[in-house]
Amino acid sequence: MHVNKDRVVEVLGQLVSIPSVNPGFPGGTGEEAVADYVSRFFMRLGLERIEQELERGRRNVIGILPGPAGSGTLLLEAHMDTVQTEGMTIDPFGAAIRNGRLYGRGACDTKASLAAMLAAVETLVLRGIVPPVAVHLAAVVDEEIRYKGVSAIADEIKGGRLRYDAAIVGEPTQLDLIVAHKGCVRFHIDAEGEACHSSTPHLGANAIEGMMGAIAYLQREAELHYAPAAHPLVGPPTHCVSMIQGGVAPNTVPGSCRITIDRRTVPGEEPMEVWGQLKERVESLEPSVSGVRYVVREPFLIDYAMEVALDEPIVDCLRHSRDARAPGRRTIGATYGSDASKLVRVGVPAVVFGPGNLEQAHTKDEWVDLDEVATASDILLQTIMTFKKTPGPLNVS
Ligand SMILES: [Zn+2]
Incomplete structure (x- = not known):
């Protein structure tokens, strides 16, 4: 089963064309318009949503794809905010496509991941497939400055109001799987x-x-x-x-x-x-x-720094799905931080994974490779369809 590449590209283009510069940066208008887009996306698919308003105009939107009764729940998380656009040499919201790349602020970090997640969930819904695990797709605010978005989800987990068996945090890793970071x-x-x-x-x-x-x-x-x-x-x-x-x-x-x-x-x-x-x-x-x-x-x-065990089911499952679609990618640690550490902190095994190269994040001509975005979406789809809560055999790559 594949995600339609044209559709992934279309969703990414729409996301990039909506400004969502973190309000903590110069000229930042905030995430509200992207949150509206994501909310409408879920509504159109008939999915229930959790909307967490954290500040005026700043909210997390979580779409809920139900699984069978008693199934576990997998969290897919990606941030909606971007860094500032000052000094960019391209139209930050033009979403221009050239040579298989889509250009714009956030194209790589991390709207490519968000688009891949949205398209994967949409594919399942439109085909009427009930995955073996429930999926919560969380589009969150404020990763680039204070982690307010993921922290609000972590608070819900800590309070027992949300429960996740594992999480995939979308960031540009070039389809490498990040299992530890600083x-x-x-x-x-x-x-x-x-x-x-x-x-x-x-x-x-x-x-x-x-x-x-x-x-x-x-x-x-x-x-x-x-x-x-x-x-x-x-x-x-x-x-x-x-x-x-x-x-x-x-x-x-x-x-x-x-x-x-x-x-x-x-x-x-x-x-x-x-x-x-x-x-x-x-x-x-x-x-x-x-x-x-x-x-x-x-x-x-x-x-916080974070690390997850290599025999965690999410590591095993995502690695298998990834190796089938994109062989030769790695399972590694990273020197940068991400939202994943806040989830690991409250007991959710979380890994970082997504299309795009961190070298293109925050740059004057930010772009992402569209083949990689489509591959990421396929891998996420495959992971949702094969995730099991119980550990698989230890197999270090
Ligand atoms: Zn990011």
């Missing part, structure tokens, strides 16, 4: 010194120069501890000093300096524990400039 914790470190006239620097405490001690400490920490903590699928933890602010005038010794740390965690590391240890160590450091002290601020963002 998390992160982001926070500021302040160096607090003493400002004074720069002609008499010895009377002050230079916070910018003092910050060098904290940065050097983080480098030593990385050299000593990251490699031994490496995870077999996602590699070692990393950190990046991603921003720095300090100083008020050319002739003033800076009294404060702030750096932003983006620390990527591996499965098994808890973001708050990682942060807590760093806080303790950095704040008790001997500063590199006397009179400067270090203050490690509370994280402003945390996200």
